[in-house]
Amino acid sequence: MPNLMLTNYCNYNCSYCFGKDIMYPKNPRLTMTRDCFNGIVEWVKKGPSDRIFHLMGGEPTLNPDIEWMVARLLEESMEITVFSNLATPRAVELANKVADLPVNWVVNVNDPAHWNSVQRKNITAALEVLKEKASLTFNVMPDEDDNMWALEYTQRFHLNNNIKVGFLLPTYNQTNMALEDDQYAVVAAKVTRLAQEAAKVDVHLDYECGIPTCAFTDEQLGILWRCGSKLQSGCQSRLDITPDGEVIYCLPLATLGSKHFSEFESYNDACIWFEMRFAPYRMLGRRIECATCNLHNSLSCNAGCLAKNLIDCKNVKL
């Protein structure tokens, strides 16, 4: 099932946001309409599906129709995950309304030390209500402390005990702040330490895409495995659909090309179309060693983020 961008604007302006290439203010503000949403739902229903919808943005709770959209999906017995920073009043309102319904929340957060009072009020109010329906996700920053706040918040609010961590990924046009190659080892060490501390309180790490296995030493990989936080380095996009119905492979690669969802027979066809076009580029890897790496050749490791690997590539087009 695809990721639906309900808005291309956000109440935050994170320097590392990998949606910057298509987000406001670089682009006009777009809000997904009910018509467009209905069209996508019917289109997805046409083919085989796992009945899971991801609602994201920008910040999806800034879309005034989000409550209607959630209700629509629940009527269709879909499983819903909302990716939100929970810092908007509508997020708190919606969290209260759907707390007992099959709606999960993946909460995009950064270090609470950076929250202002309004953000703190809204986020904590929503987390109080959502509890294990909410899980935290954040980027591990190379120059910040070791993110123990994530464990503290998970325990304090009785959140889902899986935390998703990411490395800072670039957009293809390099319009955001991203990790430099020499920072990967620093972040890998922080992730490993976090996994060790998390295991002590029965919390485990999941991973955003774009993390290459070779960022970690053998010992770190073994520690992650031992802590129940085995590293995943694959890349298999669910496809993103922008507020105006354009299907893109993922936000970092948004500017490489898109097609309107109506140009595809089904969601499955769209997946095949994009995968076939990106498959050759995956082989290029990020280091010369990728050519002979078992993990890379079995697609278990995508050699990091495809957008990052394509930045220095010549003749890239969909």
Place this chain on the structure above:
Amino acid sequence: MNVLENVSWKQLGDRVVAVDTNTGDYYTFNEVASTIWAAVCDNKSMDEIVAQILEEYDIADADAVRSDAEAQIAKWKEMNLIS
């Protein structure tokens, strides 16, 4: 000479890796071939390519270098990687 549009490539250290997006065929060039490839992409003439290799790899036999470079480029044309 130009790299064909369907061939995507990048430099990884001192090597070039390339993929033909029409066929999915993937190539890794050795150091010298990578140097020749980059020179072709910079639109260098054969004389310039030979001079570069002689200097960078400290080889004395210019005729052998020219012959090998021409053979390499001919092979790439045969493989539909360059025009």
Place this chain on the structure above:
Amino acid sequence: MANLYLTHRCNRGCPFCFARKVLAQRKDSNEILTVEDITKLLDHYHNGFEAVGLLGGEPFLYPHLAEVINLLHDRHIICKIFTSATNPLPKDVEALPASIEYMNFIVNVGERNTYRDDQYRNLELFFEKFHEISALSFTIFDLNADPTFLFDMIDKYQLSRTIRTGIALPIYQGGNQYIMPDEYKKAGEYFIKCVDQAAARQITMNMDCGFQACMFNDEQRGHLLRQGSQMEFCCGSAIDIGPGLQTWNCFPLFQLGYVNALDADNENDLTKLLQEQVAKEIGNEYGVRPECKDCEFMLHGLCQGGCRSFKSIK
């Protein structure tokens, strides 16, 4: 996955074979798992098996092999055949499509000097015919053995580039040769050496059951992950079904008794029945070393503490 034990007949006699006791006890018996019984089994479970293994003994010595493969195919069940491929390929099996949707082969191999010339020729002919759907299986038994022959075989015959690697396990109360628990760390180092050699040739070695997490340290486990090795320290729930639909938990625990395959209504319940059968004899506890009791890997479900057949070994 359910395994159909088709026949007691085998021409190899591998010293580490954990079917050795079954084969020895029944070597004069002509009994086979009949096609009729297999059909009854599939009907009873409404074809509810995603995949079925065919083994023995030696499946190529089973007279109805092609018929069973076709039967499974007709019922959309993936068929995995465990063989040494040292007997002539039955003609009707040779005529089957070399297609992964039909069947695939796991071929247990050893070094060249463990084969007679005719056996090795049969193996080569088999690979020439079915290389596209064949993968190798290798049992760690001799910690000085050079694994290069495996990689050469894969390259020469264009076989699957993944090797299923087992560690020689004991049959309950003995009867075969196996790696002793106090040699497991050495076996772990040997496995890593093999994995590294395999990886240098773009071949992956995955673990079959019986390995223990404590065979390795963090760095070694991480290294295995990096080399693409699938680590497996938990006991897969095997169901072995033999002649007359006698069913036992797995070959190493064959001595602990059996049930009838038709005594349950689904694969999960059949597994439960078998586990109860085993538990009657050796209890429910996993972990064959004293330290398993307090082991974090056991606690977190990352390891089941090795093969329970070791409980019978003093």
